[in-house]
Amino acid sequence: MLRPEHPTLLRSARTSTARAWLELACVVVALLALLGQYSLLLTGGGWWVTAALVVGLVALTCAGLRSLGSRWIAPVALVVGLVAVSWIFVPGTLVAGVPTPSTLGALWTLLDRATIVILEEPAPTSGTAPVVLVLSAAFGLLVVVADVLLRRRHGALLLGVVLVAVYAVPPMIAGARPGVAMFLVAAAAWLVLLRTPGRGALVPSVVLGAGGLVAALALPPVLPDISAVAKPFGKPPPQVFGRGINPMLQLGQNLRRNATTPAAEYTTTLDDAPYLKVAMLRDFTGRTWRPARTLPTDQFEGRIGVGRDIEVSTERTRVTIRNLRSSMLPTPYPVQDVTGLTGSWFYQRAGQTVRSQTATTEGQTYTAQSLSIEPTAEQMRASTTSVGPALQPYVSLPSDVPSVIGRTARQVTADTTNDYDAALAMQEFLRSGDFTYSETAPVAQDFDGNGLQALEKFFAVKQGYCVHFSSAMAVMARELGIPARIAVGYAPGSSVGLGERGTIYEVTSDDLHAWPELYFDGVGWVGFEPTPGVGEATAFQEPQSTADTGDVDESTPEQDRRGDTASRDRVESQEPTTTDEAAPVPRAALVVGAGALVLLASPGAVRALQRRRRLGRHDPDASWREVESTAVDLGVAVPSTGTPRRVADVVARSTAADIDSLERLLTLVETSRFARPGSASGDGSDDARAVVASMLTGAGRRARWRARVLPRSLARRPLDPLGEEALAVSSDER
Amino acid sequence: MDPAGRIVQNVASVIDGKTQAIETALVVLLAEGHLLIEDVPGVGKTVLAKALGASVGSSVRRIQFTPDLLPSDITGVAAFNQRAAEFEFKPGAVFANIVIGDEINRASPKTQSALLEAMEERQVTVDGTTHALDAPFTVIATQNPMEMEGTYALPEAQRDRFMARISMGYPDEDAELAMLRDRDAANPLDHLPQVVSSEELQQMIATARAVHVSEAVERYCVDIARATREDTAIRLGASPRATLQLVRAAKALAYVRRRDFVLPDDVDELAPSVLTHRLIAMRGSDGPDAAVRRVVAATPVPTGSLERR
Secondary structure, eight states: OOOOOOOOHHHHHOOOOHHHHHHHHHHHHHHHHHHHHHHGTTEESSHHHHHHHHHHHHHHHHHHHHHHHHHHHHHHHHHHHHHHHHHHOOGGGGGGGGGGGGHHHHHHHHHHHHHHHHHHSSSSSEEEEHHHHHHHHHHHHHHHHHHEEEEOHHHHHHHHHHOOOHHHHHHHHHTTTOOHHHHHHHHHHHHHHSSSSSSSSHHHHHHHHHHHHHHHHHHHHHSOOOOOOOHHGGGOOOOOTSOSSHHHHHHHHHHHOOOOOOEEEESSSSOOOEEEEEEEEEEOSSSEEOOOOOOOOOOOOTTTTTTSSEEEEEEEEEEEEEEEOOSSEEESSSSSEEEESSSOOOEEEETTTEOOSSSSTTTTTTEEEEEEOOOOOOHHHHHOOOOOOTGGGGGOTTTOHHHHHHHHHHHHHHTTTSSHHHHHHHHHHHTTTTOEEEHHHHTTTTTSSSHHHHHHHHHHHHHEOOOHHHHHHHHHHHHTTEEEEEEEEEEOEEEEEEEETTEEEEEEEEGGEEEEEEEETTTEEOOOOOOOTSOOOOOOOOOOOOOOOTTTOOOOOOOHHHHHHHHHHHHHHHHOHHHHHHHTTTTTTHHHHHHHHHHHHHHHHHHHHHHHHHHHHTHHHHHHHHHHHHHTTTTOOOTOOOOOOHHHHHHHHSSOOOHHHHHHHOOOOOHHHHSSOOOOOSOHHHHHHHEEEHHHSSSSSHHHHHHHHOOOOOOOOOTTOHHHHHHHHHHHHO | OHHHHHHHHHHHSSSHHHHHHHHHHHHHHHOOOOOOEEETTSSHHHHHHHHHHHHHTEEEEEEEEOTTOOOHHHHEEEEEEEETTEEEEEEEETTEEEEEETTTGGGGGHHHHHHHHHHHHEEEEEETTEEESSSSSSEEEEOOOOTTTOOOOOOOOHHHHHHHHEEEOOHHHHHHHHHHHHHHOOGGGGGGGOOOOHHHHHHHHHHHHBOOOHHEEEHHHHHHHHHHHOOOEEEEOOOHHHHHHHHHHHHHHHHHOOSSSHHHHHHHHHHHHHGGGEEEEEETTSSSHHHHHHHHHHHOOOOOOOSSO
């Protein structure tokens, strides 16, 4: 009475062709939507196409293999993904399309570079080859993971967790609000996956899924800013001018960007327009400069420690932020108090900067009270710094500093007797003479960074921009034992008019700047300007009246007005193209074209393969299924629970099938299916070929093309041998 | 022509345009089942039964069921033979190869059950002595629709003993005209030739019984039967006996269609006549007829080979 359970058959029924295609289509839709989220991290659009192509190829492989009933889906799909990635990123290493050991080496190199970029570049970075490679490979892998999960009983639920994780990463890194539209698309695709039958209890899954959806939709608006959530996960808090980890690299990119956007406007009571400091970098790892972690021993900089005989005045600077979104506030150094801010802000004791965990600079107008510390040159020369534990981090250098830096530093300062003169000598050495300002040279020569390698090249090429000059001077100073650090912020900008509070200065994205600060006992941190063409060299009033007026400076160097800024921007920042960026982009058109072709041709190709396979099996059953599928392709309403006889009847009436062959094939199929085993003779593939051919040739041209390009039979659920599903459907209908 | 075809053709010469009913009747005969023909009077129920009997050269007895018919009229009676000074069995009307029970639902339930017992047991017991019935033994009972006057409805347990129930239906226009012409002069039954001998019929029955039923088709029959039990529109589903008879009938139909194996199509074709009269539909549903058709349409047809691809 009771039918025996056939677990293996049930499983095979679950992995039916139509479901495989539907599920992987959902996975692709969800992943492509989530991939869109990564525009928070990557600029441009070529990377999306590239990653989408990899995702599509891997998904096609998985779906194809699943519909063929293969057991080696994941390994084959991984190999396909590898080949695709190699073909896109390191095509030169392929031999006849096959990856070689050198391919793996090249990929490894790219991955290595990607880790540097990911670790050090600020959030919206250009889609360079290493990053796109990582993204594409990760998403290709996700397809395989999804496929594996979907073949498990409750895998679809688990897949939801994976998708949410993928969704959450970009907003976390970028500190932006996650996009709702893409989330809805991905969530809808996931709900379809949950709805696919054979996934166990349907109602709990859908209820759970919908509940999760609502929760996920409701949560982000409630949270103040998701970047606050990101912090406990070990990510450093958002930095200067975006959400990147390292403001130094951001500088080069922002400077090279052709678009100039006004960042802020300010009026000041200072005699000269001040530098606006945003961040301080203390720790030099050899690879890059990093912000200091605040220590309890850090002193509140400013007036503390400033000698009594040194002239100090308090000045006010009123800043209106125009177009800058950052969690760090541009202020003159050393800032004492800031009024007029909205949101919660706090002082960073080391570096004397102002930052916030929750608020941003957007739309802020505030008044910063800062000190103007004006020692004389004599006082500066008299300062001798003894490096204690608090200053120790400011003189530490990695062990592998190229000898050229120390040698140069000692050469340059050979005839100086105190720190101040040594600093002036180094500043002079960098500002004048052989070194020239260039934003493009480092990129072309591949030292666009502030690490040791970049410095070594900088000394060889003698071209670079503020990042290199400031880094060079700071390292040189440390070589000499002078505490040094790097300030990042804005050069003074240019005056744009006269307001009621005095001259209005405007700083733009082109004024982004980095400069070294050196420590002098009794004076504090003093900014220097080693970058040629920017501002004026720092120098304090000499006791002799030879260089009297105008040479009296506050601690930060004064900048030459308009002319210099303009020349720096306009002359040097013409060509923002980089070598890395160039890699995937020229191929974008090819990739899009190939992707479109593959997508367009794939159903037809799969169907053609299926046809060949079925007719080549010399099995009456397979032959008959082919006849059925061809009829479905041609739009014939083949009864889905029909016997061969009924199907043959419909086929004979609605198509131009060759009747004699059809009848022979029908008899053969019936005999092989229902008669005593062994009574069937022949395999019917010839008859099947004849029937299929006559059906296709007899159909109209449009129907034939439709059958070839968009075969409907691929979307049709094949018959279930045990009738479980059809029965379930019929009882649902009641 | 094969014997089955000859029989169908022969009977069809008497009843025009009723091939389906004739074929089902023959199937029941070959499957050694019993047939219930339910229809209004005068559409040829009795003629069908008589023509079938005449065609196969079997003994045909006809019992007109009336309210005063006694069970002994059917089974027979032990009468005292005074000359031999002993009880002697006088066989009743049931002792024949084909027994035509006319208007079976007009008899009292007691008499009905006497016939139905004989149908199931294929023997009668009178005064403690068991008398086996000849083979083949087929009862072709006719029944007027329930609503008609003076009828006792057959209980479902007894309806279950009939392999199939068919209804004749009115003849179409042409068939009715032809009938007028044929039957005007003489009763065509008088001249109906015998086309199959009694031995041939036995042979046919044996061959039909040997028809192959694949596991897939067996499963299909079971699926259909189970689906009727689970269908919410049906109060009483098909019994296991129904499943058994469905398979037997399908084998006979396959034989009639000159095949030595059963197709799912055979099952589909017979399911309405074999199952419908056994089911009791829920009040307010669309009736057992529609339910069976729906179940058959919804039950997936096996592909034969259990291993796919």
